Amino acid sequence: MVSFENMIVRCFNEFYEKEKIAAMAYRLPQIRYRTQGFDVYSDSRHYEYYAAFECKSVEAEAEYPLYFSQYFHVSKGVHQLEYENDIVERSGRTTFLAVELKRRKGIRKAAFLVPWRVVMGHFNLHHVGIEQEEITNCCELDYHGCAYHITNDVKENYMLQVCGKPKSKKDLKCTVQDWQSRKMS
Numbered sequence: 001m002v003s004f005e006n007m008i009v010r011c012f013n014e015f016y017e018k019e020k021i022a023a024m025a026y027r028l029p030q031i032r033y034r035t036q037g038f039d040v041y042s043d044s045r046h047y048e049y050y051a052a053f054e055c056k057s058v059e060a061e062a063e064y065p066l067y068f069s070q071y072f073h074v075s076k077g078v079h080q081l082e083y084e085n086d087i088v089e090r091s092g093r094t095t096f097l098a099v100e101l102k103r104r105k106g107i108r109k110a111a112f113l114v115p116w117r118v119v120m121g122h123f124n125l126h127h128v129g130i131e132q133e134e135i136t137n138c139c140e141l142d143y144h145g146c147a148y149h150i151t152n153d154v155k156e157n158y159m160l161q162v163c164g165k166p167k168s169k170k171d172l173k174c175t176v177q178d179w180q181s182r183k184m185s
Helices: 004-019 080-091 116-124 132-136 152-163 176-184
Strands: 023-026 040-044 051-059 094-102 110-115 139-144 147-149
Touching: 004 023, 004 040, 004 051, 004 094, 004 110, 004 147, 051 080, 080 116, 094 116, 094 132, 110 116, 110 132, 110 152, 139 152
Parallel strands: 051 094
Antiparallel strands: 023 040, 040 051, 094 110, 110 139, 139 147
16 A cells, blocks of 8 residues: 555656656655654745645544644654744745545545645644644645546645635635735735
8 A cells, every 4th residue: 555645745746747847756764763854845946846745644534633742743852843844944845734534435535735834823822733624625635546636726726825825715725714814914
């Protein structure tokens, strides 16, 4: 069985090749007992594809949140999200939490790209996690043929999340409240 992380790598590399974008997604080898950064990296001269992805695969039977204490670790007194956020701040990478919701047999699984600012917003406000409802309102990757794919709709939604400027309210599928609050200020 292919890991979710490898599916994300394949999804983005397939997209880059199809769209003729000079970029590449990859995973770094994991070394036991050593703090690592993100699960997947994407390098490109285009800032929107100079990215990092933290990947979590979650059983979605119940409507439980993605708990920070359950799905992230603390090493040497530093929470994984704090460590990774430091990488984001120093590198300037576009960053997402990629969440795969595995559902019961007969219902297809789904993956969503949650913007890093949403994740850190919840973490910094000391929330216990992120509700599944909020996760499912974010950019959903297309799933067919046992793989995730980036369609034109996914590409548009991804770009909206990266750039933060929707063409219209109708186009925005994630962080609507965030955009409306910035628009009012």
